Amino acid sequence: MKKLKVGLIGLGQRGRGLLNNILHNSDQAEMAALCDLFPERIQAAVEKVEKSGQPTPMQTSDYMEVVNAGLDAIIVATSWDMHVAVCLAAMKAGVTVAIEVGGTHNIQDCWKLVDCYEETGTPFMFLENCCYNDDELLVTSLVRNGMLGNISYCQGSYCHDLRYEIAGGIDTHHYRLEEYKKHNCENYPTHELGPIAKILHINSGNRFTKLVSMSSKAQGMHEYILKQPKYADRLGDVTFAQGDVTTTMIECENGETILLKLDTTLPRLYERGVTVSGTKGFYCQTTRSVILDSKEYDEGLHGYEKAFGNQDEYKEYLPEEWRVITQEQIDAGHGGMDYVMLKEFFRCVAEKRPMPIDIYDAAAWMSVTALSETSIANGSVPVECPDFTRGKYKTRKTVDVLTLPVVQREKE
Ligand SMILES: NC(=O)c1ccc[n+]([C@@H]2O[C@H](COP(=O)([O-])OP(=O)(O)OC[C@H]3O[C@@H](n4cnc5c(N)ncnc54)[C@H](O)[C@@H]3O)[C@@H](O)[C@H]2O)c1
Missing domain, CATH: 3.30.360.10 (Dihydrodipicolinate Reductase; domain 2)
Structure with a gap:
């Protein structure tokens, strides 16, 4: 199977945890682009990717560069206030996008997400690991x-x-x-x-x-x-x-x-x-x-x-996934649910299947x-x-x- 080229926007606590799990799914995905507002967070993440044996990823503090980088999927792990803006930009560019959890203070944001999805048909996934x-x-x-x-x-x-x-x-x-x-x-x-x-x-x-x-x-x-x-x-x-x-x-x-x-x-x-x-x-x-x-x-x-x-x-x-999970996959984050979720997300992207959390x-x-x-x-x-x-x-x-x-x- 062709490896997906994946971008990660937001390299705080959660971004770092997701990065671990993405690297654990290296048969499915390559960590191709990293983005954060803090250069030291980008640098630490780049070192982790390189240490895992993957090529040096693209690095930027401007999420639009990730959106326009021709990737197969983008994962958004920024603060809550940026989820919708990044997600809309990705959907408009036709890039499959998954956003981290969190609510919104604005109902109009939810309508914007729905309208943009219905206009573009770009695959979207909500990463609710629980x-x-x-x-x-x-x-x-x-x-x-x-x-x-x-x-x-x-x-x-x-x-x-x-x-x-x-x-x-x-x-x-x-x-x-x-x-x-x-x-x-x-x-x-x-x-x-x-x-x-x-x-x-x-x-x-x-x-x-x-x-x-x-x-x-x-x-x-x-x-x-x-x-x-x-x-x-x-x-x-x-x-x-x-x-x-x-x-x-x-x-x-x-x-x-x-x-x-x-x-x-x-x-x-x-x-x-x-x-x-x-x-x-x-x-x-x-x-x-x-x-x-x-x-x-x-x-x-x-x-x-x-x-x-x-x-x-x-x-x-x-389900089968929880009967075959290894200790290493469990240890990759949150007792295994992150690994199981990302594996399924990447499978849906690769096989163009409907997203389980839409x-x-x-x-x-x-x-x-x-x-x-x-x-x-x-x-x-x-x-x-x-x-x-x-x-x-x-x-x-x-x-x-x-x-x-x-x-x-x-x-x-
Ligand atoms: N699913 C889970 O188990 C779980 C656990 C913790 C956090 N989260 C979610 O993950 C997200 C991030 O939480 P966190 O605790 O890592 O926060 P954090 O503050 O540690 O990290 C957020 C990162 O996003 C970056 N960022 C903000 N705006 C940006 C922009 N415009 N462009 C690029 N980068 C930008 C910040 O610089 C920061 O490094 C939240 O949505 C949170 O709800 C999920």
């Missing part, structure tokens, strides 16, 4: 195999203590610092919402209809900064707009509801906590448990605890940030979710991100 993670694929597969019955409710969160990253932005230029000063919203919905939206067939017979969002007061960052000699002088006077915990409820046309939680400025465990509740069963990522109604559990409050940690008993529901998914998921900001700013009022497919969701048939097995299990 859709490729083993837990999320396991529960999707359990749902597709009917194990959990009809789904009524899903929940998920982005709980990640990012105080060091946000405050550290004053030295690293990380965009979250400015974001948290200016905005109060569900700013990072897609890690949990992406897999949930896929489970619920959003944009494929179902859609988000409305949401309501609420934020707690903002105090975590301020208290943290005052305790850090490194930041207290420089950031002690800053007022943060972003509430410590933001909760968002989304209603779907087919009657399911979704609860999202963003919790990034208080001390806490990392947790995505995907939970899926159906008429025959329940999945909980935090306790790694699958609870089936058909199984006997002791009566009482704690009977179901027998299921804690039992999800490994359901490994045959995982522009309509991106628009629906990213728009939650803007809609939640509107809801919170107006006293947590319900806000209508736009239908970015303009009615096509009623008949669209989309596929799961990977082929999921059909499992024949004895009736449990």
